[in-house]
Amino acid sequence: DHAWELQDPTVYEERHLKYISVLGKGNFGSVELCRYDPLGDNTGELVAVKKLQHHTVEHVRDFQRESRILRSLHSDFIVKYKGICYSAGRRSFQLIMEYLPNGSLREYLPKNQNVLGPCHLLLYASQICKGMLYLGSQRYVHRDLASRNVLVESREHVKIGDFGLTKILPQDKEYYVVREKGESPIFWHAPESLSDSIYSRESDVWSFGVLLYELFTYSQRSCSPPTEYLRMMGPHNAQQTVCSLVEFLRAGKRLCTPASCPTEVYKLMLSCWSSLPSERPSFKDLELQVEQLQESLTN
Numbered sequence: 502d503h504a505w506e507l508q509d510p511t512v513y514e515e516r517h518l519k520y521i522s523v524l525g526k527g528n529f530g531s532v533e534l535c536r537y538d539p540l541g542d543n544t545g546e547l548v549a550v551k552k553l554q555h556h557t558v559e560h561v562r563d564f565q566r567e568s569r570i571l572r573s574l575h576s577d578f579i580v581k582y583k584g585i586c587y588s589a590g591r592r593s594f595q596l597i598m599e600y601l602p603n604g605s606l607r608e609y610l611p612k613n614q615n616v617l618g619p620c621h622l623l624l625y626a627s628q629i630c631k632g633m634l635y636l637g638s639q640r641y642v643h644r645d646l647a648s649r650n651v652l653v654e655s656r657e658h659v660k661i662g663d664f665g666l667t668k669i670l671p672q673d674k675e676y677y678v679v680r681e682k683g684e685s686p687i688f689w690h691a692p693e694s695l696s697d698s699i700y701s702r703e704s705d706v707w708s709f710g711v712l713l714y715e716l717f718t719y720s721q722r723s724c725s726p727p728t729e730y731l732r733m734m735g736p737h738n739a740q741q742t743v744c745s746l747v748e749f750l751r752a753g754k755r756l757c758t759p760a761s762c763p764t765e766v767y768k769l770m771l772s773c774w775s776s777l778p779s780e781r782p783s784f785k786d787l788e789l790q791v792e793q794l795q796e797s798l799t800n
């Protein structure tokens with residue numbers, strides 16, 4: 502079967518995978534830039550390689566699930582799966598993906614603030630909606646939608662780029678209750694996720710609202726969601742941040758509108774932050790409303 506595997510273009514050989522640099526560190530793994538160079542003449546293609554760091558049995562199982570999910574996704578707005586590389590002898594493997602040279606939206610926005618107007622920001626919002634609409638149609642809940650997990654193909658094209666926390670909805674339920682909390686990014690989470698660990702396509706919509714906020718603040722650290730929430734919540738016991746945040750949200754308080762953000766866009770964010778999941782727009786609604794805003798801003 503070794504010969505068969507060598508014919509399979511989705512099986513990469515570790516000996517041809519040349520390490521270049523670290524692209525980022527995720528929840529339990531890291532993503533590296535490598536060149537897959539079987540000819541050994543540096544003409545091979547650049548790839549993004551996700552690997553587990555200190556892998557426990559659970560982490561390997563979660564990583565296998567993540568790889569299976571990514572392999573099953575086919576959308577222009579989701580990073581492309583290329584294959585896997587079995588590490589020689591070791592229990593784990595590496596996930597090979599297409600490499601997007603412009604990095605994450607979180608780094609790209611502040612660096613390109615002066616050349617990105619509202620029409621570009623709404624184009625990114627529209628593309629993320631399309632990716633999330635597709636993801637939801639496959640019964641996946643992302644659980645970690647944020648500008649750090651959106652990758653930039655070009656100034657006109659972004660893709661959802663990390664599925665480390667993605668879960669598959671069970672057949673009989675439209676929501677998922679997670680047991681392990683992990684270091685979840687609480688300032689992107691919906692109230693029901695914070696208080697009851699309930700995740701759904703509606704909680705992904707809440708996170709999309711926070712991502713809209715990140716887009717229109719150009720992901721500047723000075724007014725990032727964590728910075729702003731902590732400023733508005735005021736001094737509190739560090740162990741009680743989640744409770745203080747739930748209290749803050751339950752009182753109907755929300756992130757303020759970003760500077761020079763169109764009123765219509767802030768209204769869209771607020772609709773994503775409805776307390777009741779059922780009152781939040783769907784990604785289909787959002788795709789249509791973002792496209793209407795794009796037209797109104799260009800005409």
Ligand SMILES: COc1ccc(-c2cccc3nc(Nc4ccc(N5CCN(C)CC5)cc4)nn23)cc1
Nearest residue numbers: 524525526527532549598599600601602603604663
């Ligand atoms: C959580 O961290 C990551 C890091 C990379 C990826 C990933 C997955 C699948 C494809 C892919 N392409 C790129 N490109 C990329 C390019 C540049 C950078 N730099 C990060 C460090 N900066 C100082 C320079 C740009 C990061 C990622 N990253 N990337 C996903 C999550």
